[in-house]
Amino acid sequence: MQVTLSKRINELLVLAVLERGPAHGYQIALSVEERTGGAFSFQHGTLYPILHRLETNGHVRGTWGGEGRRRKTYELTDAGRAELAAGAADLERQFRVLLELFGGTHAA
Amino acid sequence: MRPEHPLADVERSLAVPPRRRLDVLEEVDADAQALQAELERRGYGPAQARRAALRRVVPGTDTLAQLEAQHAPPLGRWARGTGWIDRVERLGIVVATGLAGAVACITILGTGALGSAAVLAWPQVIVVALLAANWTRAAKRLWIDGDLRPELRRRLWERQIGLIVLAVALGALGAAREVYGAFGAVEAEGFAPPAIWDAVGRVVSFAAFGLSAAIFGLFGWLALTPRLIDDETMEHRISAFFASRLPPNSSRRR
Structure with missing residues (x-):
């Protein structure tokens, strides 16, 4: 399946946050916003399809817990760690190409 | 009139099996509560924190469509895939x-x-x-x-x-x-x-x-x-x- 660049970036952002340790959905959303200085944020529940897709693909593991009220915690799996490393390298390559292209345009 | 829960609309609109619907509702609700508490701790007023938390976590129309596609039964996912x-x-x-x-x-x-x-x-x-x-x-x-x-x-x-x-x-x-x-x-x-x-x-x-x-x-x-x-x-x-x-x-x- 073709994944758009923005979708891919969002997935990698979530994986990067979870690399620091397990977190609830809202903590992931807050952390992404803080760590990117507000450049990326999840509004209107857009985080959940990303988390659920990553869970289906085995990149994160969701666990229900909590006393009285059920709460879901996500943690990174080994597959997710590998995906983050591969994805980050891919993105770096793609952005380098883009920056060279834009740099070339400016120079012209 | 009784005030409606902020997720009532999501419950009505989200066309997925009830088991999955309940999971989504519980997850979003717990996150909304926790996020509101966190924002209040950071100096937001209760109403302002509530609004900000709900804006972040309550699924909008596009998000609902994505969740429906993800949580449809296998036959449904296949039918969606084939159009x-x-x-x-x-x-x-x-x-x-x-x-x-x-x-x-x-x-x-x-x-x-x-x-x-x-x-x-x-x-x-x-x-x-x-x-x-x-x-x-x-x-x-x-x-x-x-x-x-x-x-x-x-x-x-x-x-x-x-x-x-x-x-x-x-x-x-x-x-x-x-x-x-x-x-x-x-x-x-x-x-x-x-x-x-x-x-x-x-x-x-x-x-x-x-x-x-x-x-x-x-x-x-x-x-x-x-x-x-x-x-x-x-x-x-x-x-x-x-x-x-x-x-x-x-x-x-x-």
């Missing part, structure tokens, strides 16, 4: 109705229950086709959309029961009509074993056809029952979820 999701119900009804109707026609023609009895035989064919169409609609909602809401479920079940009763009634009426016709023939022409056996065959075929239609209707629904029971349990838990999250003074506000 047949909008046509699948109509196609299923046409195929099931056509097959059931064709089987019914072949049975009726094969047993020779036509002629003067056609007035009752053809309605039986129509009832069988309607049973198949009704079942297909319920099955599509359960196994493809994954979302058969209690109200529609009740309507489809009532229709199914009505059609089953109608099938049995038509079978009984057809059989009675044949018995009446046979007695008339005996009175007019005397006792003729071949003709009597022929009449008995028509009586039995009418009754058997009505009974078969009823069994088809009942067993078809029985195949859906395990999922229906599970869904009903989940619907109760969803109701309990909303009931437990009503504001404490909501009854006084009415």
Whole structure:
């Protein structure tokens, strides 16, 4: 399946946050916003399809817990760690190409 | 009027199996509460924190569509993938109705229950086709959309029961009509074993056809029952979820 660049970036952002340790959905959303200085944020529940897709693909593991009220915690799996490393390298390559292209345009 | 829970609209709109719907509701609700508390801790006022938390976590229309695509049953995901999701119900009804109707026609023609009895035989064919169409609609909602809401479920079940009763009634009426016709023939022409056996065959075929239609209707629904029971349990838990999250003074506000 073709994944758009923005979708891919969002997935990698979530994986990067979870690399620091397990977190609830809202903590992931807050952390992404803080760590990117507000450049990326999840509004209107857009985080959940990303988390659920990553869970289906085995990149994160969701666990229900909590006393009285059920709460879901996500943690990174080994597959997710590998995906983050591969994805980050891919993105770096793609952005380098883009920056060279834009740099070339400016120079012209 | 009782204030509505912020996720009530999500519950109404999200067309996924109730088990998945409950998971989404509980996850979003817990995150909304925790995020609100976190924002308040950071200096937001309660109302402002509530609004900001809900804006971040409550799924919007696009998000709901994505969640539906992700949490649809496997058949539904396949139908979405092939782009047949909008046509699948109509196609299923046409195929099931056509097959059931064709089987019914072949049975009726094969047993020779036509002629003067056609007035009752053809309605039986129509009832069988309607049973198949009704079942297909319920099955599509359960196994493809994954979302058969209690109200529609009740309507489809009532229709199914009505059609089953109608099938049995038509079978009984057809059989009675044949018995009446046979007695008339005996009175007019005397006792003729071949003709009597022929009449008995028509009586039995009418009754058997009505009974078969009823069994088809009942067993078809029985195949859906395990999922229906599970869904009903989940619907109760969803109701309990909303009931437990009503504001404490909501009854006084009415």
